[in-house]
Amino acid sequence: MIRVVIAEDQQMLRGAFASLLKFESDIEVLAEVPDGRQAWEAVQRLKPDVCVLDIEMPYASGLDVAEQIREAHLPCKIMIVTTFARPGYLQKAIDAQVDGYLLKDEPIDYLIEAIRRVMKGERVISTDLAAALFMKEENPLSEREIEMLRLTKEGMTTSEISKKLFLTKGTVRNYLSSAIQKLEAESRQQAVNIAEEKGWL
Incomplete structure (x- = not known):
């Protein structure tokens, strides 16, 4: 028997996946479970064979839990499921030595078969995600x-960052300005969004 923990913040998707399994x-x-914190608690308490983790969850991402x-x-096998074919995320998943990395729009039979395959020691990556890895951008930051x-x-301001890192406000502004420029963003918030989208944060 393959014992599984499912962590997914969308209730309908989580319930449907569990019911089919x-x-x-x-x-x-x-x-x-609906978030990363409960996923980590469940893994420690229940010692599952396979943990199916959504990549984006409250409190801790699927990648955070994988690293923990x-x-x-x-000995738990780790499968990450995601809506996004983001090369940066896939690279992080590979670095975290996950056993499976699948898109949520794969047929349910593919997901179920992937659970069996990782239990046999195979690594399973959705074809579209594997293609994304070859289009990986280098992080310029x-x-x-x-x-x-x-x-x-x-949510920290320039002043708060300068105090935390013992840097002048001008130095902090220079670093942020450089990051904004490299990412071709129009604001620091947009730079954050772009870096996150590419899996660089």
Whole structure:
């Protein structure tokens, strides 16, 4: 029996996926959870064979949970499901050593078969996602620029960032301006959105 935890923030999708899996004689759904925090708790508590994680969830992303599972050396197989064929996300998933990376619009039979395949030790990646990996853009941002955009995403002002990092406001503005330029954005918020979209944050 393959024991599965499902983490997906869209209730209808989560319920439908769980219901369909329950028809499979060799698969048991241990838990269905709506966010990354509960996913991590369920994985630690229930010790599933496979964890199916939505990439974008409240509190912690599927990739965050995947990294926690790997760092804790849990034997759980990790499958990421996503709506987006974003090369940056796929690269992060590969770095996190996930076992499956699938698009949500794959037929349900493909998803179910993918669970069985990762249990046999295979790695399964949707064809469209594999193609996206070959179109991967290089991240033009420096570590410092990424840090600035991350803090901006958290809602911090120039003054707050300068205090936190012990930099002058001018230096912070220069880093943000450089990031905005490199991403061909019109504002720091747009730069955050572009960097996030490409999986660079």
